[in-house]
Amino acid sequence: YAFKKESLELTYEVGDDIGSGNFAVVRRVTYRDSGQEYAAKFIRKRRGGGRKGARMEDIHKEISILRSLDHRNVISLYEVFETSQEVILILELVTGGELFDHISRKDHLGEEEASAFIGQILHGLKHLHDNNIAHLDLKPENIMLLDRNSQSIKLIDFGLAQRISEKEDIRALMGTAEFIAPEVVSYERLSLATDMWSIGVITYILLSGASPFLGDSQQETYHNITALNYEFDQEYFENTSDLAKDFIRRLFVKNPRKRATVDDCINHAWIRPKKQNEELQRKSAVINID
Numbered sequence: 341y342a343f344k345k346e347s348l349e350l351t352y353e354v355g356d357d358i359g360s361g362n363f364a365v366v367r368r369v370t371y372r373d374s375g376q377e378y379a380a381k382f383i384r385k386r387r388g389g390g391r392k393g394a395r396m397e398d399i400h401k402e403i404s405i406l407r408s409l410d411h412r413n414v415i416s417l418y419e420v421f422e423t424s425q426e427v428i429l430i431l432e433l434v435t436g437g438e439l440f441d442h443i444s445r446k447d448h449l450g451e452e453e454a455s456a457f458i459g460q461i462l463h464g465l466k467h468l469h470d471n472n473i474a475h476l477d478l479k480p481e482n483i484m485l486l487d488r489n490s491q492s493i494k495l496i497d498f499g500l501a502q503r504i505s506e507k508e509d510i511r512a513l514m515g516t517a518e519f520i521a522p523e524v525v526s527y528e529r530l531s532l533a534t535d536m537w538s539i540g541v542i543t544y545i546l547l548s549g550a551s552p553f554l555g556d557s558q559q560e561t562y563h564n565i566t567a568l569n570y571e572f573d574q575e576y577f578e579n580t581s582d583l584a585k586d587f588i589r590r591l592f593v594k595n596p597r598k599r600a601t602v603d604d605c606i607n608h609a610w611i612r613p614k615k616q617n618e619e620l621q622r623k624s625a626v627i628n629i630d
């Protein structure tokens with residue numbers, strides 16, 4: 341699979357940094373001919389036996405996974421350049437910032453807004469899971485807002501994503517401690533259900549601003565996860581509906597096979613469009629037909 345060898349600068353003007361990831365820096369770029377803006381992810385290649393830089397095998401996997409996805413809630417990949425030091429992914433530009441920053445500004449979100457965001461994330465995640473792809477690094481930093489004032493989101497950073505198949509056994513790729521599922525901590529088989537646990541953590545954080553399993557050390561966090569040591573602290577959850585808590589409870593299940601799937605979540609009453617909205621949507625549909 342050949343990447344463009346010519347210099348990126350011939351076709352794109354490179355702008356300011358807009359983010360970073362493992363071994364990567366992301367910059368805003370402008371396609372010279374059209375003025376169209378994109379995000380260019382510069383991934384450092386691992387040189388020789390060193391540890392710095394991403395392995396070519398992992399870079400190829402991220403690219404092949406991105407190329408096989410096409411959904412409005414998943415970042416699009418347009419083209420790839422390669423130099424001796426780096427592989428450069430030309431990605432769809434999103435300018436709304438990370439969901440992480442959106443929460444930090446507000447401390448936590450109301451249930452309507454949280455449910456709308458989680459619904460968007462679930463639709464993007466359903467596209468991955470329907471293609472047997474697990475993201476394995478879901479966290480607010482990897483969820484970008486399309487623009488400041490919309491709830492449209494894009495899943496980004498497929499650096500740890502894996503194709504899940506019954507035959508091969510995939511084990512721990514450590515994600516970020518507070519978001520990983522018990523099977524990752526215990527070095528057991530990973531699956532699509534691993535992402536669903538992370539959805540539970542993200543939902544808990546959106547509603548409360550607090551992180552359910554975070555301890556004072558990584559070891560304490562891992563212990564809290566494997567012991568399912570969390571609670572709906574009255575301080576943060578006194579005004580949270582039982583429906584929202586039920587949604588989270590169905591995801592914090594130790595046995596991955598018993599954990600709610602992405603379809604279970606999309607059909608959960610806390611996510612499905614509220615009755616009156618649906619009624620409204622139906623009525624407006626009739627008006628459109630007339």
Ligand SMILES: Nc1cc2c(nn1)-c1ccccc1CC2
Pocket residue numbers: 358359360361362364366379381415431432433434484496497
């Ligand atoms: N690790 C990261 C980090 C980021 C991105 N991708 N990977 C990204 C992708 C498209 C648009 C904007 C960004 C900035 C953050």
